[in-house]
Amino acid sequence: MKNYTKVNVGNEPRTELHDLLGLTGAEVSFNNLPAGAGVPFVHSHKNNEEIYIVLEGKGTATLDEEVVTLNKGDVIKVAPTTKRQFKASDKEGISYICIQVKADSLKEYTANDAVIY
């Protein structure tokens, strides 16, 4: 395995990094929705947890029956079976990262998985 891979992500509507970077433990996507736009479907997952990070702008996430407001710096973990749909606010677009990982897949991390030199 190459010791690292690198790309630069701009302002494209959606950039999926799994194949671009050769990721093996996550899919990571960058998403930009213009004002008034939303993901055109509701979805959930069979096995994967998602972590959403709001980079800029405003919007809402409908998570099952609840509407959650989204602002810069918000980070939301969504359990696999939660039905979700993201949209930008009517007046301002939103930029967010979505991290998709297999639920319960991380056992040891940080100090417990690290080797310090």
Added chain:
Amino acid sequence: MKNYTKVNVGNEPRTELHDLLGLTGAEVSFNNLPAGAGVPFVHSHKNNEEIYIVLEGKGTATLDEEVVTLNKGDVIKVAPTTKRQFKASDKEGISYICIQVKADSLKEYTANDAVIY
């Protein structure tokens, strides 16, 4: 399992989200290094892949023997055994996200793991 958890991350030097959000498939940290500062040790991992996302600023990552420049929008996957050390540039700080996941843990994703409504 609660269907979602949410926090807001500000400009703290380091924020670790695993325990705050109850993540089960990743550790996600937000990191801010001021100009001239660097992580004070070199490290690698036993089992975990890391994905670094540069949010703002400039810096460098030393990955094994190679020095890689870091700019806004750069995303780097680092293989577990790669020795790594991040630093801000001398004139400008850097803000980045680090995602830690178990290498080879994600099999099905996006359309293959999703349920669409």
